[in-house]
Amino acid sequence: MEKVHRCVAIRSMDCIVRIRIFRNYEVEKMVKYIKPKMISGQPVWELPVREDLIYGKPDYVDQRAKYHCFLEGHSLCKKYYQNTDHFDTDIASGEILAFPAVACKACFEKWKREFNVGI
Numbered sequence: 001m002e003k004v005h006r007c008v009a010i011r012s013m014d015c016i017v018r019i020r021i022f023r024n025y026e027v028e029k030m031v032k033y034i035k036p037k038m039i040s041g042q043p044v045w046e047l048p049v050r051e052d053l054i055y056g057k058p059d060y061v062d063q064r065a066k067y068h069c070f071l072e073g074h075s076l077c078k079k080y081y082q083n084t085d086h087f088d089t090d091i092a093s094g095e096i097l098a099f100p101a102v103a104c105k106a107c108f109e110k111w112k113r114e115f116n117v118g119i
Contacts, residue, residue, distance in 0.1 A: 037085060038083060038085045039072065041071070041072060043069045043071050043111060044069070044070045044084045044090055045069050045070075045090060045091045045092075045096050046070055046082070046084055046090045046091070047061045047066075047067055047068075047089035048061070048065055048068055048075070048079075048080040048082060049061055049087050049089060059087075066102060066103055067091055067102055067103045067107075068104045068107045069104070069108070069110070075104070075107060076110040076111060076114075077104055077110070079104075096111075
């Protein structure tokens with residue numbers, strides 16, 4: 001299987017359809033991922049969004065950022081707070097399990113312990 005060339009996310013109402021497109025531009029599969037609401041008490045993996053008005057960069061994601069697990073707006077590592085309903089920088093938890101290098105180490109370990117993932 002070839003490496004992913006790009007990932008396209010299409011948002012419609014409360015679900016996000018992710019399409020993985022490969023180098024030969026064939027669509028591998030279409031996966032429906034329903035993102036839980038912020039008040040639901042379910043963990044959401046998102047990139048932290050920053051706002052730096054001094055440099056004229058409102059709402060940007062640092063290129064070196066890793067995914068953090070947010071629970072009711074607070075990251076499990078306690079470094080970030082953000083409204084997870086407002087931003088669409090999320091990833092499915094199955095992808096975090098497959099590629100743990102893209103996640104914050106502290107959030108990943110706490111998430112595995114608290115939600116009995118991978119046991």
